Amino acid sequence: AAILAIKETPRIIPMCHAILLGAITVDFAEGDGFIEAVVRIKSTGKTGVEMEALTGVSVALLTIWDMVKSAEKDTNGQYPVTRIEGIRVVEKRKGTTPAAA
Helix, strand or coil: CHHHHHHHHHHHCCCCCCCCCCEEEEEEEEECCEEEEEEEEECCCCCCCHHHHHHHHHHHHHHHHHHHHHHHCCCCCCCCCCCCCCCCEEECCCCCCCEEC
């Protein structure tokens, strides 16, 4: 889902334009009560890929939520504990790999 979202970023974020993507990696880490998603993207283009990385992380986490929502839902149909937070650009380097988490 993250890779599909990254490739579709120009279609869903109005001011983004299509860029050449050289490589995409999506990694997950499970901790005590949380799952972390990290996306890294390489591009040889002259523009950054932050929006693609942020979109990939967001959709990865939304997909996880969708997959576990039946287990997380309380008796009132609410999600009192589940949340998505802290999405940010961790690092951006010209000519290297930006990362979002």
